[in-house]
Amino acid sequence: MTGRAARPEVIWARPERTGRGPKPAYSRDDVTDAAVRIADADGIDAVSMRRVAAELGCGTMSLYNYVPRKEDLYELMVDRVSGEYALDGPSGDWRADMTAVARDARGILRRHPWVIRLMTTGYAFGPHALRFLEHCMTCLDGLDLPGGTKMELIATVNGTVMTIVANELALAERARSLPWSEEEEQAVRQAYLASRLATGDYPHLTAVLTGAVPPPDAEEVFTRTLDRVLNSFVKD
Structure with missing residues (x-):
């Protein structure tokens, strides 16, 4: 002490x-x-x-x-x-630039998963953090939004990436801890889910989950989620 x-x-x-x-x-x-x-x-x-x-x-x-x-x-x-961001650009395409930032963030959090536990707005004043924020604000310069809203956009992108990576890391850790294969685990869970859907108590879920549904591609889900986040800040 x-x-x-x-x-x-x-x-x-x-x-x-x-x-x-x-x-x-x-x-x-x-x-x-x-x-x-x-x-x-x-x-x-x-x-x-x-x-x-x-x-x-x-x-x-x-x-x-x-x-x-x-x-x-x-x-x-x-x-x-935070110094590991590439911070390339700006390219003139704010969506592409923020997508690049998000992908960089995903890679950083995968390499340093402990950052998710520590990340707060209180740690936003270091030299690398300030350069990161300045870069993002420069990329968003042509976007017709108030400065405060742009800061919210940056924070929302960061929060979305942290949530996605935290889930990815949790799933990976869980898979490593299983005393059997992930395939065996999923087979048991799928069988249980099928038995619940067969009761007829979940018609909406049944309509979505029955049939040949390919497992979601993680990269495609990441891209779609990020697109939705960015779209939410664009005026109609």
Whole structure:
């Protein structure tokens, strides 16, 4: 515990090095990179000052010279992976540009699934986050919407992608935890569903679910969902 700060502060406004003395053995970037590696390997719950210090080979208390609070470390981590956006464009086609942003976001969240647990609007002021928002607003420059609505569009796209990826990750984790194959699991569930539909209690579901219904393609579903989100912001 380092105690409560005398006043609120933003990690980005805090100098990396304060006071005199020898040059620090590590940088704030080193601390952040170590924390990201741990989270990628073992999840966000594995990230602690003690674990990060062990990763770097230094004393736990020395980390507070670089990052005063664990919440600051989380903010640094989120901003670090936000730097993985390509931010190509703008192309002049806001739909194409926001679709590219969404696909980038999907890839980032798949590589760093712990980000879903940490993402809040409070972490939107780091250098990479600000560049991301500026890029999106530039891509939306020709769209006839108030600035606040454009920010809502960006947030809605991000929230949609996070929801989709969270579901994808949960399904994948569930499949890994099964003591039998996914095909065996689905066969049992399909048989149970068929028995429920046969009761006649669910006529609308029966009309949709019976017959040869191919499994949905994840990429097609992602594209359709994103299109609907973008369409919802366009005036008739």
